[in-house]
Every structure is written in structure tokens, then in C-alpha cells.
Amino acid sequence: MNILLVGAGLSGAVIGRTLAEEGHQITIVDTRPHIGGNCYTERDAETGVMVHVYGPHIFHTDDAEVWDYVNRFETFMPYKNRVKTTSQGAVYSLPVNLHTINQFYGKTLRPDEARAFIEEQADTSISEPQTFEEQALRFVGPDLYAAFFKGYTEKQWGCSPTALPASILKRLPVRFNYDDNYFFHQFQGMPENGYTPMIEAILDHPAITVKLETTFDAAEAADYDHVFYSGPLDGYFGYELGRLGYRTLDFERFSDTGDYQGCAVMNYGDRDVPFTRITEHKHFSPWEEHEGTVCYREFSRECGPDDIPYYPIRLVDEKAMLADYVAKAEATAGVTFVGRLGTYRYLDMDVTIREALDTARTFLVHVREGTAMPAFVKSPL
Numbered sequence: 001m002n003i004l005l006v007g008a009g010l011s012g013a014v015i016g017r018t019l020a021e022e023g024h025q026i027t028i029v030d031t032r033p034h035i036g037g038n039c040y041t042e043r044d045a046e047t048g049v050m051v052h053v054y055g056p057h058i059f060h061t062d063d064a065e066v067w068d069y070v071n072r073f074e075t076f077m078p079y080k081n082r083v084k085t086t087s088q089g090a091v092y093s094l095p096v097n098l099h100t101i102n103q104f105y106g107k108t109l110r111p112d113e114a115r116a117f118i119e120e121q122a123d124t125s126i127s128e129p130q131t132f133e134e135q136a137l138r139f140v141g142p143d144l145y146a147a148f149f150k151g152y153t154e155k156q157w158g159c160s161p162t163a164l165p166a167s168i169l170k171r172l173p174v175r176f177n178y179d180d181n182y183f184f185h186q187f188q189g190m191p192e193n194g195y196t197p198m199i200e201a202i203l204d205h206p207a208i209t210v211k212l213e214t215t216f217d218a219a220e221a222a223d224y225d226h227v228f229y230s231g232p233l234d235g236y237f238g239y240e241l242g243r244l245g246y247r248t249l250d251f252e253r254f255s256d257t258g259d260y261q262g263c264a265v266m267n268y269g270d271r272d273v274p275f276t277r278i279t280e281h282k283h284f285s286p287w288e289e290h291e292g293t294v295c296y297r298e299f300s301r302e303c304g305p306d307d308i309p310y311y312p313i314r315l316v317d318e319k320a321m322l323a324d325y326v327a328k329a330e331a332t333a334g335v336t337f338v339g340r341l342g343t344y345r346y347l348d349m350d351v352t353i354r355e356a357l358d359t360a361r362t363f364l365v366h367v368r369e370g371t372a373m374p375a376f377v378k379s380p381l
């Protein structure tokens with residue numbers, strides 16, 4: 001079959017590769033001048049530092065098949081994300097762990113003592129936290145919430161944590177030991193030469209043609225047997241019901257010599273510091289050595305029509321509009337919506353790859369059985 005994939009990011013590459021290996025002809029279009037979507041990395045010409053152009057991407061997963069998949073296309077180097085945060089004039093370790101708790105409260109608690117102490121701080125009247133704030137008050141109490149989460153989250157999301165779902169905070173563990181690994185997944189690493197060569201290798205198949213700087217026109221769908229669309233869901237329909245809300249990021253890039261901050265990621269918890277974090281990219285490749293350094297100051301704001309959408313907001317209003325777009329998508333034959341933008345969800349890279357593999361396999365079953373491929377393999381709702 002002749003398949004069109006819109007978007008040369010992770011979803012497009014993985015679906016394209018899987019279907020190409022099964023004998024289908026794949027065309028992938030992307031409006032950008034490069035592949036890789038927001039995972040795109042490139043070496044800084046001046047310093048040689050590998051830069052995560054659209055912000056830091058750290059690969060972590062519990063999914064053994066996904067881990068094997070990425071390792072098939074690129075060498076992954078050991079990497080542990082250890083994040084620090086500057087708050088109220090001091091530097092602390094994240095995610096909240098025993099070191100953070102002891103330093104913050106000036107104590108020397110052991111694990112069980114810390115657990116009991118934090119439970120005393122916590123608002124135990126909240127039995128099923130619904131909002132971000134409730135989740136924080138329930139699990140870390142008001143002091144740690146104010147120091148590490150409230151200001152950061154207001155900056156990151158542009159709204160009160162009382163309006164955000166608890167699921168956003170559930171991304172971060174709270175630990176009663178000194179483990180400061182930001183992620184709790186079994187597999188974690190960084191591609192030796194960045195994500196761009198990994199995605200290039202996935203796309204390197206004789207049945208795949210990639211056309212960059214090429215804008216998809218919905219009328220072209222008729223020329224193909226099926227379309228997988230990883231662009232913004234609302235964009236597919238010309239934003240006719242309005243725009244789904246996103247946060248976008250501005251990066252203030254600066255170079256220096258030596259070591260600017262001593263770690264890859266320094267968060268800033270205080271509300272009056274306008275940026276959320278500074279990332280120092282050479283620390284994402286700790287096996288490399290560079291004299292110079294490249295850093296990003298990261299600012300979050302509402303995404304306008306000409307900005308790059310990063311984080312889907314998914315508050316109550318967005319969810320109503322989303323349901324209407326999902327209905328439109330389901331009434332559109334021959335197109336499947338995939339990935340972070342196509343399904344309007346906050347997806348990590350490993351989940352994106354997992355869903356792309358599942359989507360391609362579901363498609364192959366439908367082709368074999370002669371049945372219609374659905375608009376979504378993973379519902380956005």
C-alpha cells in the first residue's frame with residue numbers, strides 16, 4: 001500500500017519503519033527542514049556540544065521492547081538524570097528525597113522517621129487528590145509544596161496548580177532514601193550521537209521517502225491508501241472549532257567556557273525568577289569533553305498561532321473542545337492520528353514509540369482482515 005505519514009518525529013519514523021519492513025511504500029512529509037521533531041539534536045559548531053535544540057530529552061523506560069528498539073538504531077550511553085533545584089536561596093536535590101527533606105528542615109532523619117515526619121506535614125484529609133495542589137499537599141505538605149512545586153508549576157503552566165490535574169505531579173516520585181535518580185524506570189540512557197542519527201537510522205529503509213519543508217494539504221490524503229497524521233489534531237481541521245491550548249517554550253541560549261552550573265538541569269522554584277530551569281547541554285553527554293559550554297534558560301508561556309506547541313494543557317475547556325475534534329476525526333475515513341500532537345497528550349518518548357509500534361501493528365491486522373483502521377489507536381479522551 002501507499003502510505004503517507006505527516007511528521008518526521010518519533011511517531012512517524014517508527015510507524016514508517018514498521019510498515020516499510022512489511023512491504024508498504026512510505027512517504028513522510030514534515031514542514032521543518034529537519035527530521036526528529038522536538039527530539040532533534042545537533043552539535044554546536046563552536047563548542048562541539050551536543051545540543052537538544054527543542055529542550056532536554058532524556059530516554060527512560062520500563063518497556064524492554066522499546067529499549068531494545070532504540071538500541072537497535074543507536075548506541076545508548078549510561079545516563080542518570082539528577083536534577084537540582086534552586087529555591088529560597090539554597091540548592092536542593094530533586095525529586096524530593098531524604099537529602100532534600102533533611103536539608104530543607106535542617107534535620108538528620110532516617111527513612112522511617114522522615115516518612116512519619118512528612119505524613120505529619122501532609123493533609124491527610126485529602127483521600128483522593130484530584131488537582132496538582134491536592135496531590136502535593138497530600139504527599140509532601142505545604143512547605144515543600146511552596147518551595148519546590150507551586151512557583152515552578154505556576155511558571156510552567158501559567159495557571160494555578162488548583163486548576164491542574166494530579167497526574168502532572170504524579171510524574172515525580174517522593175523518596176525516603178538518598179536515591180536522587182529523577183526517573184524510576186529500569187532503563188535510562190542517552191544516545192551516543194544524539195537523537196537525530198537514531199531517527200535517521202530508523203528512517204533509513206529503501207521503501208521510505210522523506211520530504212522536508214513540505215506542508216501537508218488534507219486534499220492529498222486521497223492520493224494515499226492511508227494517512228498517519230502526527231501534527232496537531234486541531235490543525236488537521238484548520239482550527240475550525242478553535243485552538244486546543246498548549247504551552248510553548250522560549251529558550252535563551254548562551255555559551256560560556258568551563259562548567260556553568262555543574263549539572264545538566266537546574267530548576268528554579270521561586271516565582272520571581274522568570275525562567276523555570278537552566279539546562280547545560282554538555283552534561284547530557286557526560287562521556288564527552290568540551291572546553292566550551294552551551295546552556296538554555298527555559299521560559300514557558302501560552303502558545304500562539306505561530307509558536308511551536310510543546311505541552312498540551314488539557315484543562316476543562318480544552319477537554320470539551322478536544323471531544324469535538326475527536327468526533328470529527330472519528331468521522332474522517334483513511335486517517336489515523338498519532339503522537340503527542342495528534343492525540344493531544346503529554347507523552348514521553350518511550351510511550352510515543354510504544355504507541356507507534358502498536359499503531360503500526362494494528363494497521364497491519366486491519367490490512368490483513370480488510371477492515372477499516374480507526375482514527376485513534378489510543379484515544380485522546
Ligand code: UDP
Nearest residue numbers: 085148149150152153156168169171172267
Ligand atoms: N515540577 C515542579 N517543580 C519542579 C519540577 C517539576 O513543580 O522542580 C512540576 C511541574 O508542574 C512540571 C511537572 O512537575 O510540569 C512534571 O515535571 P517534569 O520534570 O516531568 O516535566 P518536564 O521535564 O516534562 O517538563
